Amino acid sequence: MSLLEVSGLVVEFPTRRGVLRALDGVSLSIAPGEVLGVVGESGAGKSLTGAAVIGLLEPPGRIAAGEIRLAGERIDRLRPAKMRAIRGRRIGAIFQDPLTTLDPLYTVGRQLTETMQAHLRLTDSEARARAIGWLQEVGIPAAADRLDAYPHEFSGGMRQRVVIALALCAEPQLVIADEPTTALDVSIQAQIIALLRRLASGHGTAVMLITHDMGVIAETADRVAVMYAGRVAEVGPVREVVHHPAHPYTDGLMASIPSLEHRSVRLRQIDGSMPRPGALPPGCPFNPRCPKVFARCLTEQPDLLPAGATQAACWLHDPRSVAQTQALHA
Amino acid sequence: MPDVAVQPGVAEVPVLEARDLGRTYDVSRPWLQRVLSGGQRRTLRAVDGVSFALPKGKTLALVGESGCGKTTVARMSVGLLPPSAGEIHFEGEPIAVARARPGLRQRMNMIFQDPYASLNPRWRVRDIIAEPMRAFGIASTAAERRARVDALLLQVGLSPKDGEKYPHAFSGGQRQRVSIARALASGPDFLVCDEPTSALDVSVQAQILNLMRGLQDRLGLTYLFISHNLAVVRHMADLLGVMYLGRIVESGPSEAIFADPRHPYTRMLMDAVPDLEAVGRARTPVGGEVPSPINPPPGCTFHPRCPLANDRCRVEKPGHTAAGDVLVACHAVEEGRDRPR
Numbered sequence: 001m002s003l004l005e006v007s008g009l010v011v012e013f014p015t016r017r018g019v020l021r022a023l024d025g026v027s028l029s030i031a032p033g034e035v036l037g038v039v040g041e042s043g044a045g046k047s048l049t050g051a052a053v054i055g056l057l058e059p060p061g062r063i064a065a066g067e068i069r070l071a072g073e074r075i076d077r078l079r080p081a082k083m084r085a086i087r088g089r090r091i092g093a094i095f096q097d098p099l100t101t102l103d104p105l106y107t108v109g110r111q112l113t114e115t116m117q118a119h120l121r122l123t124d125s126e127a128r129a130r131a132i133g134w135l136q137e138v139g140i141p142a143a144a145d146r147l148d149a150y151p152h153e154f155s156g157g158m159r160q161r162v163v164i165a166l167a168l169c170a171e172p173q174l175v176i177a178d179e180p181t182t183a184l185d186v187s188i189q190a191q192i193i194a195l196l197r198r199l200a201s202g203h204g205t206a207v208m209l210i211t212h213d214m215g216v217i218a219e220t221a222d223r224v225a226v227m228y229a230g231r232v233a234e235v236g237p238v239r240e241v242v243h244h245p246a247h248p249y250t251d252g253l254m255a256s257i258p259s260l261e262h263r264s265v266r267l268r269q270i271d272g273s274m275p276r277p278g279a280l281p282p283g284c285p286f287n288p289r290c291p292k293v294f295a296r297c298l299t300e301q302p303d304l305l306p307a308g309a310t311q312a313a314c315w316l317h318d319p320r321s322v323a324q325t326q327a328l329h330a
Numbered sequence: 331m332p333d334v335a336v337q338p339g340v341a342e343v344p345v346l347e348a349r350d351l352g353r354t355y356d357v358s359r360p361w362l363q364r365v366l367s368g369g370q371r372r373t374l375r376a377v378d379g380v381s382f383a384l385p386k387g388k389t390l391a392l393v394g395e396s397g398c399g400k401t402t403v404a405r406m407s408v409g410l411l412p413p414s415a416g417e418i419h420f421e422g423e424p425i426a427v428a429r430a431r432p433g434l435r436q437r438m439n440m441i442f443q444d445p446y447a448s449l450n451p452r453w454r455v456r457d458i459i460a461e462p463m464r465a466f467g468i469a470s471t472a473a474e475r476r477a478r479v480d481a482l483l484l485q486v487g488l489s490p491k492d493g494e495k496y497p498h499a500f501s502g503g504q505r506q507r508v509s510i511a512r513a514l515a516s517g518p519d520f521l522v523c524d525e526p527t528s529a530l531d532v533s534v535q536a537q538i539l540n541l542m543r544g545l546q547d548r549l550g551l552t553y554l555f556i557s558h559n560l561a562v563v564r565h566m567a568d569l570l571g572v573m574y575l576g577r578i579v580e581s582g583p584s585e586a587i588f589a590d591p592r593h594p595y596t597r598m599l600m601d602a603v604p605d606l607e608a609v610g611r612a613r614t615p616v617g618g619e620v621p622s623p624i625n626p627p628p629g630c631t632f633h634p635r636c637p638l639a640n641d642r643c644r645v646e647k648p649g650h651t652a653a654g655d656v657l658v659a660c661h662a663v664e665e666g667r668d669r670p671r
Contacts, residue, residue: 041534
């Protein structure tokens with residue numbers, strides 16, 4: 001059974017010019033101990049999905065439809081006090097910038113012990129001992145001495161390690177990691193990815209890894225959901241999505257990433273840019289940029305359809321439209 | 331003198347040549363605080379002994395992690411910052427002299443990282459692009475200017491009627507196209523591109539990189555390309571300089587370095603990049619972080635993180651050793667102990 005189950009999630013922002021639908025029917029699931037990558041370009045709705053799951057949507061954003069279940073229990077309609085008890089205890093969060101996550105006025109040790117004592121029944125000395133253990137586990141040298149240091153005394157990579165310790169110290173079942181390595185240099189990024197991967201599998205924690213970097217996903221995730229214009233365009237095992245993408249958008253995205261292995265004269269590019277929420281075309285939101293567009297795409301919006309080993313929201317994978325495409329491209 | 335790019339027998343003057351370039355910043359506390367609570371002057375050596383030569387029509391990419399000095403080199407290359415040591419020449423003339431001569435000044439320009447910050451939000455795109463022409467007195471009549479702006483917009487893949495819009499009406503990728511059009515307005519042949527695509531999404535990044543390569547072929551542009559992204563650099567560069575803590579540690583033809591990286595830092599960097607080919611790959615990341623440039627380690631600055639470091643590396647700064655076409659600043663490579671036998 002999956003630990004997190006999001007189905008048909010719709011997030012809307014009421015504005016003066018009408019209601020903007022930022023997420024439109026997002027469905028995904030994560031099993032215990034699994035890393036699900038959520039990838040997409042800026043504005044695709046990946047961070048919003050994470051924020052909805054931890055109940056941190058910025059007002060006036062609101063969940064207009066759909067449901068979010070954690071271990072079978074609905075969490076999208078909880079009162080703030082109840083959600084607060086889940087956040088931190090059962091769902092941890094890691095954000096992009098470690099400096100804004102950590103409180104500059106408290107020592108790292110105090111932040112760790114406070115988090116643990118808020119959620120677990122621990123005495124001061126137990127909490128302190130555990131805090132040292134966590135700092136060691138995330139690879140901070142001389143952990144016992146560093147416990148009383150302030151965030152500014154750590155380097156960027158070390159701070160992000162502290163943030164990971166903070167997210168995991170109450171032993172949550174699920175961690176939402178939103179661009180955890182984007183602010184870091186590549187050599188540090190590799191260390192943090194390896195750490196996250198190791199801790200998640202060691203503690204059986206499910207991870208929702210939100211990033212725009214397909215390389216990070218390829219190395220870390222078990223499955224990946226590709227988002228486009230507030231919808232899931234394709235979801236499946238990482239290997240399949242990377243090497244045999246079924247959605248034309250995923251295909252274009254993979255081809256547009258420059259490779260370290262070889263140099264090509266021209267990168268394949270997807271012309272145009274992602275439509276803003278509020279200015280979506282009718283039918284499939286990718287249709288203005290799609291090289292394989294046909295009549296049905298312009299009028300009907302596809303849902304996720306089985307496509308080989310993955311699922312893709314594309315009419316190409318509906319047996320009924322095969323005849324139509326052939327007619328068009330004949 | 332390590333001349334990266336000049337092949338023997340090529341007499342052509344490089345477009346840009348740096349000799350032993352250095353730049354320090356004063357990061358001391360204010361004078362009064364120093365007097366009252368003690369403390370010394372402190373300097374940060376952002377760039378140290380950087381030499382390269384960039385021939386016409388080529389792309390030299392400088393790659394490295396944050397704080398390695400690549401942007402400082404970029405700014406010195408167009409004369410936005412004076413060097414504190416060494417020299418930098420544009421077509422054989424010191425950059426300060428070249429900048430003072432409008433004829434040379436208009437032949438270099440810069441493309442910045444953030445297309446949201448580098449365009450004036452209160453100006454129409456047409457005026458933004460026409461500004462360098464006004465500044466240099468190119469295209470004297472309004473009609474002529476208009477025609478040139480239209481041509482530039484078409485050249486970067488926008489339409490002439492986009493000129494009437496304001497920057498907010500454009501997406502990040504389109505804004506970067508506007509920046510490129512503006513950079514081309516004075517008819518330059520040398521462009522410094524400081525992380526031109528790192529604020530963009532990958533599918534848009536591909537559009538901009540393709541555009542830049544296309545313009546280079548058509549107009550014979552020379553690029554100094556600054557990036558932290560090795561895959562982007564691999565796609566763009568003819569020549570490559572890998573920087574670490576203000577120094578170029580490995581430089582030479584890009585293909586040669588990517589095929590066979592010699593400096594331990596270059597190898598570490600290439601190993602660290604997450605790649606699509608690497609689905610499920612397990613690896614041991616190199617530990618450690620870039621030390622502070624205020625107080626860099628003695629000897630080779632990479633030695634605390636280097637798997638090949640020995641006593642010599644800890645005290646003696648390495649010079650540049652030629653390994654084929656590539657120059658490497660590493661004792662291990664010089665002594666031939668970088669490869670297991």
